[in-house]
Amino acid sequence: MAAFILHPQLEKDSIFVRDLSLSQLRLNNQKTLPWLVLVPRRADIRDLHQLDAEDRAQLMEEIAQASKALEELYAPDKINVGALGNIVAQLHLHVIARFKNDPAWPAPVWGRLTPETYAPEAIEVIKNKLGNEKFWT
Amino acid sequence: MAAFILHPQLEKDSIFVRDLSLSQLRLNNQKTLPWLVLVPRRADIRDLHQLDAEDRAQLMEEIAQASKALEELYAPDKINVGALGNIVAQLHLHVIARFKNDPAWPAPVWGRLTPETYAPEAIEVIKNKLGNEKFWT
Numbered sequence: 458m459a460a461f462i463l464h465p466q467l468e469k470d471s472i473f474v475r476d477l478s479l480s481q482l483r484l485n486n487q488k489t490l491p492w493l494v495l496v497p498r499r500a501d502i503r504d505l506h507q508l509d510a511e512d513r514a515q516l517m518e519e520i521a522q523a524s525k526a527l528e529e530l531y532a533p534d535k536i537n538v539g540a541l542g543n544i545v546a547q548l549h550l551h552v553i554a555r556f557k558n559d560p561a562w563p564a565p566v567w568g569r570l571t572p573e574t575y576a577p578e579a580i581e582v583i584k585n586k587l588g589n590e591k592f593w594t
Numbered sequence: 595m596a597a598f599i600l601h602p603q604l605e606k607d608s609i610f611v612r613d614l615s616l617s618q619l620r621l622n623n624q625k626t627l628p629w630l631v632l633v634p635r636r637a638d639i640r641d642l643h644q645l646d647a648e649d650r651a652q653l654m655e656e657i658a659q660a661s662k663a664l665e666e667l668y669a670p671d672k673i674n675v676g677a678l679g680n681i682v683a684q685l686h687l688h689v690i691a692r693f694k695n696d697p698a699w700p701a702p703v704w705g706r707l708t709p710e711t712y713a714p715e716a717i718e719v720i721k722n723k724l725g726n727e728k729f730w731t
Binding site for chain 1 (some may be wrong): 605640641642643647650653654655657660661662665672673674675676677678679680681683692697700701702703705730
């Protein structure tokens with residue numbers, strides 16, 4: 458069985474927060490919006506249906522946990538969830554807090570935000586908030 | 595418990611194909627790309643994490659079934675899955691066959707395609723193909 462290796466583009470664009478049971482939880486380094494990325498630690502998977510049924514069920518639970526964490530921490534107007542991967546094919550799930558006054562609303566955010574990375578101190582604050590065990594058990 | 599009523603915008607933009615165990619399977623009436631929409635028949639649900647755990651697991655299976663059906667019928671380069679709902683908040687999942695030569699590639703398709711509806715005969719052909727029991731059991 459091939460080993461999971463995080464795609465270098467995902468590694469560059471996002472910050473490791475913690476490992477969940479199946480996925481790496483990462484923070485997209487785009488400070489405009491609270492934007493999480495879940496990367497299932499499975500090799501050679503491009504699309505959801507290529508995961509086995511157990512992994513699919515677990516991934517859905519991790520999506521729900523990530524959604525609830527964003528809701529509790531940021532009180533967004535809507536959660537957007539997406540598995541696109543047209544540029545980076547390695548399966549990764551976006552879970553994004555959207556607000557009626559965000560710069561892309563109501564359009565999808567992909568490709569519509571000016572790149573703006575977090576300050577290092579801000580990353581630590583968010584990682585501490587997101588790392589709270591209560592969101593992931 | 596409130597009854598499920600399909601949002602009129604979803605009814606207008608897409609065509610009923612069949613009921614799955616949880617969701618209505620619908621075909622987006624946009625002929626540029628094979629584009630399915632799953633609408634869980636649950637009232638007052640906006641985001642995935644508001645479904646109970648059993649429904650979430652079932653929805654993931656229906657996403658996988660829809661993905662496999664698109665893969666078998668159209669051999670796409672990538673499947674895109676998304677739950678956005680910034681315009682129509684009722685929970686609905688997009689499962690879309692993407693091609694490297696499609697007019698929006700590699701960007702997401704939402705808001706990037708010229709509206710083009712199917713001819714009635716084409717709809718019947720697709721509904722027959724998609725309705726094949728093997729994809730949904």
